[in-house]
Amino acid sequence: FKRILVTGGAGFLGSHLCTRLVGEGHDVICVDNLFTGQKSNVAHLMDKDNFEFIRHDIREPLQLEGLDQIYNLACPAAPGHYQWDPIGTMKTCILGAINMLDLAKYNGATILQASTSECYGDPLVHPQTEDYRGNVSCTGPRACYDEGKRAAETLFFDHNRMHGTKIRIVRIFNTYGPNLHPYDGRVVSNFIRQALAGEDITIYGDGQQTRSFQYVDDLIEAMIRMVNNEDDFTGPVNTGNPHEFTIRELADIVIRLTNSESKIVHMPAPVDDPVMRRPDITLAKEKLGGWEPTIQLEEGLVKTIEYFANLDLTKW
Amino acid sequence: FKRILVTGGAGFLGSHLCTRLVGEGHDVICVDNLFTGQKSNVAHLMDKDNFEFIRHDIREPLQLEGLDQIYNLACPAAPGHYQWDPIGTMKTCILGAINMLDLAKYNGATILQASTSECYGDPLVHPQTEDYRGNVSCTGPRACYDEGKRAAETLFFDHNRMHGTKIRIVRIFNTYGPNLHPYDGRVVSNFIRQALAGEDITIYGDGQQTRSFQYVDDLIEAMIRMVNNEDDFTGPVNTGNPHEFTIRELADIVIRLTNSESKIVHMPAPVDDPVMRRPDITLAKEKLGGWEPTIQLEEGLVKTIEYFANLDLTKW
Ligand SMILES: NC(=O)c1ccc[n+]([C@@H]2O[C@H](COP(=O)([O-])OP(=O)(O)OC[C@H]3O[C@@H](n4cnc5c(N)ncnc54)[C@H](O)[C@@H]3O)[C@@H](O)[C@H]2O)c1
Ligand SMILES: NC(=O)c1ccc[n+]([C@@H]2O[C@H](COP(=O)([O-])OP(=O)(O)OC[C@H]3O[C@@H](n4cnc5c(N)ncnc54)[C@H](O)[C@@H]3O)[C@@H](O)[C@H]2O)c1
Ligand SMILES: O=c1ccn([C@@H]2O[C@H](COP(=O)(O)OP(=O)(O)O)[C@@H](O)[C@H]2O)c(=O)[nH]1
Ligand SMILES: O=c1ccn([C@@H]2O[C@H](COP(=O)(O)OP(=O)(O)O)[C@@H](O)[C@H]2O)c(=O)[nH]1
Ligand SMILES: O=c1ccn([C@@H]2O[C@H](COP(=O)(O)OP(=O)(O)O)[C@@H](O)[C@H]2O)c(=O)[nH]1
Ligand SMILES: O=c1ccn([C@@H]2O[C@H](COP(=O)(O)OP(=O)(O)O)[C@@H](O)[C@H]2O)c(=O)[nH]1
Numbered sequence: 008f009k010r011i012l013v014t015g016g017a018g019f020l021g022s023h024l025c026t027r028l029v030g031e032g033h034d035v036i037c038v039d040n041l042f043t044g045q046k047s048n049v050a051h052l053m054d055k056d057n058f059e060f061i062r063h064d065i066r067e068p069l070q071l072e073g074l075d076q077i078y079n080l081a082c083p084a085a086p087g088h089y090q091w092d093p094i095g096t097m098k099t100c101i102l103g104a105i106n107m108l109d110l111a112k113y114n115g116a117t118i119l120q121a122s123t124s125e126c127y128g129d130p131l132v133h134p135q136t137e138d139y140r141g142n143v144s145c146t147g148p149r150a151c152y153d154e155g156k157r158a159a160e161t162l163f164f165d166h167n168r169m170h171g172t173k174i175r176i177v178r179i180f181n182t183y184g185p186n187l188h189p190y191d192g193r194v195v196s197n198f199i200r201q202a203l204a205g206e207d208i209t210i211y212g213d214g215q216q217t218r219s220f221q222y223v224d225d226l227i228e229a230m231i232r233m234v235n236n237e238d239d240f241t242g243p244v245n246t247g248n249p250h251e252f253t254i255r256e257l258a259d260i261v262i263r264l265t266n267s268e269s270k271i272v273h274m275p276a277p278v279d280d281p282v283m284r285r286p287d288i289t290l291a292k293e294k295l296g297g298w299e300p301t302i303q304l305e306e307g308l309v310k311t312i313e314y315f316a317n318l319d320l321t322k323w
Numbered sequence: 324f325k326r327i328l329v330t331g332g333a334g335f336l337g338s339h340l341c342t343r344l345v346g347e348g349h350d351v352i353c354v355d356n357l358f359t360g361q362k363s364n365v366a367h368l369m370d371k372d373n374f375e376f377i378r379h380d381i382r383e384p385l386q387l388e389g390l391d392q393i394y395n396l397a398c399p400a401a402p403g404h405y406q407w408d409p410i411g412t413m414k415t416c417i418l419g420a421i422n423m424l425d426l427a428k429y430n431g432a433t434i435l436q437a438s439t440s441e442c443y444g445d446p447l448v449h450p451q452t453e454d455y456r457g458n459v460s461c462t463g464p465r466a467c468y469d470e471g472k473r474a475a476e477t478l479f480f481d482h483n484r485m486h487g488t489k490i491r492i493v494r495i496f497n498t499y500g501p502n503l504h505p506y507d508g509r510v511v512s513n514f515i516r517q518a519l520a521g522e523d524i525t526i527y528g529d530g531q532q533t534r535s536f537q538y539v540d541d542l543i544e545a546m547i548r549m550v551n552n553e554d555d556f557t558g559p560v561n562t563g564n565p566h567e568f569t570i571r572e573l574a575d576i577v578i579r580l581t582n583s584e585s586k587i588v589h590m591p592a593p594v595d596d597p598v599m600r601r602p603d604i605t606l607a608k609e610k611l612g613g614w615e616p617t618i619q620l621e622e623g624l625v626k627t628i629e630y631f632a633n634l635d636l637t638k639w
Contacts (some may be wrong), residue, residue, distance in 0.1 A: 097477060097478055098421075140460055143457075155474070157474075158474045168464075169408075
C-alpha cells in the first residue's frame with residue numbers, strides 16, 4: 008500500500024480517484040481549497056482510516072512526509088470556472104505545479120499532472136497526436152487555462168531534467184460522469200440538467216463543433232496505469248474516448264435518454280471555442296498495457312443522468 | 324518628465340533604453356539582479372541625478388512609489404543563458420510578470436512587456452503576423468523561455484481585463500548592437516568575437532536557417548513609441564527588421580566587414596532551432612506613427628564590431 012496525495016481530490020475527477028484508491032487500501036490524503044469542489048463528493052470517505060482531507064490552496068507551499076505518489080488535479084476545469092478569476096487560474100496551474108513538484112522531489116514521489124487537450128487549443132490537426140504543438144491563443148479568454156496548463160507541462164519537464172523528478176503527464180480529453188458540478192456550465196452537465204428540468208437545451212453556435220466524451224472510470228484507470236508504469240514513461244500521453252460527436256448529436260442523445268420534452272435553442276458561440284477535438288490514443292494503448300475506453304457514450308450518459316436525477320438541485 | 328522603471332536595465336537592451344531615457348531627462352530607476360547583465364553597461368549613468376540602480380530580483384515583489392511607466396525587460400534572452408536554469412527562467416517570466424503587473428496597477432503606470440518572436444516557436448507561417456498562434460513545443464529545452472513569455476502575455480492581458488492595467492506588449496525579433504554580452508552564445512556575438520580573434524566561425528546546422536536582425540536603436544525607438552501611444556493600443560505588436568538573412572550569409576558579411584581570416588565550421592543544430600524567422604511589421608508601421616527600422620545590417624554590424632574590437636575580453 009502506498010501513501011498517495013490527490014490535489015483537487017474533492018472535485019469531479021479527484022473524488023472518483025480518491026474513492027478508487029481508498030478502496031484499494033492505499034493511504035490517501037486529499038488536498039482541496041473547495042473552490043469548485045464539494046466536501047459532499049468525498050463525504051463517504053471521511054470516516055475511513057486510510058483517508059484524510061486537508062483544506063489547502065496549492066498556490067501556497069505544502070509540506071508532507073512519506074509520500075509515494077502525487078496526483079496533481081487541483082485546477083478549475085470548466086470554462087466558466089477558470090475564466091472567473093483568470094490570474095488565480097494561472098497561479099493555480101503554475102505556482103501549484105512548482106509547489107507540488109518541489110514536494111514530489113522532496114519525497115522522491117512520482118507525480119502525475121492532469122494536463123489537458125486544451126494544450127492543442129483549436130486544433131488544425133485531427134485527430135490530435137501528442138507531438139502536435141497546438142493552435143493556442145496566448146492572449147484570449149481561454150489562455151489562462153491553456154497557457155497555464157502548457158506552462159505546467161514545461162515546469163514538469165524541466166524539473167525532470169534538472170532534478171530527476173519522476174513525472175507523468177496525461178492530456179485529458181472531455182470527461183464526464185457522476186459528481187460533475189451541476190452548474191459548471193460544461194456541455195454534459197448543462198444538457199442533462201436542462202433535459203431533466205424540461206428547460207431549453209442551449210447549443211452554443213451551430214452545434215456542428217465536435218467533442219469526444221470519455222467516461223470518468225476509463226480515465227481513472229488510465230491515470231492509475233500511468234503513475235504505476237514501470238518503464239519511466241513520462242508522457243505526455245492523450246487519454247480520451249476517440250468516438251467523436253457533434254454537440255448537436257449529444258443534445259439529441261441526451262433528449263432521447265431522458266425522454267425529455269426540452270427544445271433546442273441556439274446561443275452565440277464563445278470566443279476561441281475549439282471547432283473539433285478527438286484524441287489519437289495510439290500511444291496510450293501502447294504504453295499503458297493496452298488501455299482503451301470501455302464505456303461508450305450512451306452507457307455513460309445513463310449513469311450520469313441517474314446521478315443528476317437524484318441530486319437535490321435546490322442545495323446548489 | 325516621467326518616473327520610469329526599467330527592469331533588466333543593466334542588460335543589453337535595458338542599458339540602451341536607460342541611456343536614452345536618462346538623456347531625455349526622465350527620472351529612471353534601473354532594477355537588475357545582474358544575472359546576465361553588467362554594471363559596466365550603466366556605469367556612465369551612475370553619477371546622474373536622474374538615474375538610480377537597485378539590485379533586485381523581480382521574482383520577488385517590489386514596492387516603489389510614483390511610477391508613470393514600467394519597461395519589463397528582466398529575463399535572460401540568449402538560449403545558453405535561459406536554459407542554464409530553466410525553472411528560474413520560468414519564474415522570472417511569470418512571477419516577474421505578476422510582481423511588475425501588481426506594481427503597475429498600484430502606481431497606475433503603463434507597463435511594457437518585452438515579449439519575443441519565440442512566441443511563434445518554429446513558425447509554419449512566414450513572415451509572422453501577430454495573429455499567428457505559433458508552433459511552440461511546451462516540453463522541449465526552449466520551452467522555459469517560449470512558454471514563460473507566452474504565459475507572461477496571458478497574465479498581461481488578464482490583468483488588463485480584470486483590473487484595467489495599462490499594458491503594452493512588443494514581440495521583439497533578434498536584435499543586436501553594442502553591449503551584447505560577448506559570451507552569450509548568440510549568433511551575432513559569437514560570429515563577431517570569433518572573426519575578430521581569427522577563430523573558426525561556428526555555424527550550427529547547414530546555415531540555411533534564417534533570422535532577421537534589428538539594430539538596437541530601432542527597437543528602442545519602437546518601444547518608446549509603444550509605451551507613449553495615446554490610443555491605448557496594447558499590442559502584441561512585432562518589432563524587428565524584415566530583411567531576412569541566412570546564418571551563412573551573416574557569417575560571410577561578418578568575415579568581410581572584419582577582414583577576418585576565420586574559417587567556417589559546421590556544428591550540430593540545437594534541438595527545436597527555428598528554421599526561419601521574419602517579422603511582418605505592418606501593424607507597427609500603422610500603430611507607431613510610421614515606425615520602421617532605419618539601420619540596415621551592414622551599418623549596424625560596423626558599429627557592433629567597433630564595440631567588440633574595443634572590449635577587453637580577458638575581463639569576461
Ligand atoms: N473533466 C475534464 O473533462 C477535464 C479535461 C481535461 C483536464 N482536466 C483536468 O483535471 C483536473 C480535475 O478536473 P475536474 O473536471 O475534476 O474539475 P473540478 O473543478 O471538479 O475539480 C478541480 C478541483 O480542484 C480544486 N482546486 C482548484 N483550485 C485549487 C487550488 N488552488 N488549490 C487547491 N484546490 C484547488 C477545486 O476545488 C476542485 O475540487 C483539472 O486539473 C482539470 O484541468 C479535466
Ligand atoms: N535581444 C534580443 O534579440 C531579444 C529578442 C526578443 C526578446 N528579448 C527580450 O528583451 C529583454 C532583454 O533582453 P537582452 O537581450 O537585453 O538580454 P540580457 O540578458 O542582456 O538582459 C536581461 C537583463 O535582465 C536581468 N535579469 C534576468 N533575470 C532577472 C531577474 N529575475 N530579476 C532582475 N533582473 C533579471 C539580467 O541580469 C540582464 O541584465 C528580455 O526580456 C528578452 O527576453 C530580447
Ligand atoms: O501566490 C499566491 C498569490 C495569490 N494567491 C491567492 O490567489 C487568489 C486569487 O488571487 P489573484 O491572483 O486573482 O489576485 P490578484 O493578483 O489579481 O489581486 C487570492 O485569494 C490570493 O490569496 C495565492 O494563493 N498564492
Ligand atoms: O450549454 C452548453 C455548454 C457548452 N456548449 C458547447 O459544448 C462544447 C464543449 O464545451 P464545454 O464547456 O463542456 O468544454 P470545452 O471542451 O469547450 O472545454 C463547446 O463547443 C461549447 O460551446 C454548448 O453548446 N452548450
Ligand atoms: O519565488 C521564487 C522562487 C525562487 N526564486 C529564486 O530563483 C532562483 C532559482 O530557483 P529555481 O527555481 O531554479 O530553484 P528550484 O525550484 O529548482 O530549487 C533561486 O535563487 C531562488 O532563490 C525566487 O527568486 N523567487
Ligand atoms: O555560434 C552560433 C550561434 C548561433 N547560431 C545559429 O544562429 C541562429 C540564431 O541563434 P541565436 O542563439 O542568436 O538566437 P535565436 O534566434 O535562436 O534565439 C540559430 O539558428 C542558431 O543555431 C549559429 O549558427 N552559430
